[in-house]
Amino acid sequence: MAVGVEFDSARFPAPERFARWREQLSSTYAPLEAWSEHAEDFWFRERHMLLGPVEVWPTTLQPVTLWRTPAMIRSSDPDGLHLSMLLHGTMEVDRDGWQTVHDTATFNTNDTSRAWRMRAYGDGGGPMRLVGVDFLKERLALPRRLVDRAIGAPMSARDGVGALLAAFLTRLADGSAGLRPEDGPRLGAVLTDLVSAVFAHTLEAEKALAPEAHRRALLLRAQGFILAELPDPGLDPAAVAAALHISVSHLHRLFTDHGETVAAWIRRRRLDRTARDLADPALAHVPVSTIARRWGLTQPVTFSRAFRAAFGTSPTEHRRTALSAARDAPSHLRSGGR
Known part of the structure; x- marks a missing residue:
């Protein structure tokens, strides 16, 4: 896949748009169900970037509700991880009997192995804007037990290494015109290191990072501090x-x-x-x-x-x-x- 492939509702007849969007999301993440009060004429605009083993997709779309059930998990579980960062709007996520509300200050994380339900919308029920990231859990430089513990936990997008990850994703969302396909694997490696560092920071377990990933995460933190100062x-x-x-x-x-x-x-x-x-x-x-x-x-x-x-x-x-x-x-x- 080239860097920055566009996926736009304008390509499809109005009655097909919502189904096409749901099919694309299911193929990127895992099978899921979706509902929207705008389904009869759904509007969305996405750009899909394949960065090695990581798929990043900035999107703007109308309010939507998504859910993944135990039956879907039994049918298909690629052991995937999803992280999303809101640029505009709100997310309400129900998981394991708890509800978490996300805005632009926090990352939302979920995986393909647990059931969840998410409602997302913009101000006043209007469109929202976010950056989605999907890859396999095994790509993180953390023990699996810590990855599973961190999923769904509050993760700041404004402080420390979380702010670096937010800046990185925002730059990708703002445009990929200068990127070449061969840049993808390198950017994907940087992105998985940053996500690993955010997870480790969330767990107060940075020492659990693999040594090389820990050094790269420290270097990125140092560079982020320098740029700010x-x-x-x-x-x-x-x-x-x-x-x-x-x-x-x-x-x-x-x-x-x-x-x-x-x-x-x-x-x-x-x-x-x-x-x-x-x-x-x-x-x-x-x-x-x-x-x-x-x-x-x-x-x-x-x-x-x-x-x-x-x-x-x-x-x-x-x-x-x-x-x-x-x-x-x-x-x-x-x-x-x-």
């Missing part, structure tokens, strides 16, 4: 290590194992964001030094030298060239094609 000129390896509750030497090993020092990774991200802002016509009136300071680059001489080393030109010349190219671009490109 880039504007702070005091950001350095010691501050990152303290935030992760690890030693500075441990932090350095995490980064050097991937071919770059902590300081170099921080510097490059600061320079990338400065270069991006210098090329933005909306910021053309802002002095170069002010933009550099916004990203923690407070020493003008050091900044200019590092910028030239990274991009082969001065900050001022980079801005002049980028803004000139923007002015010369056709109007439909400057306006994003609208």
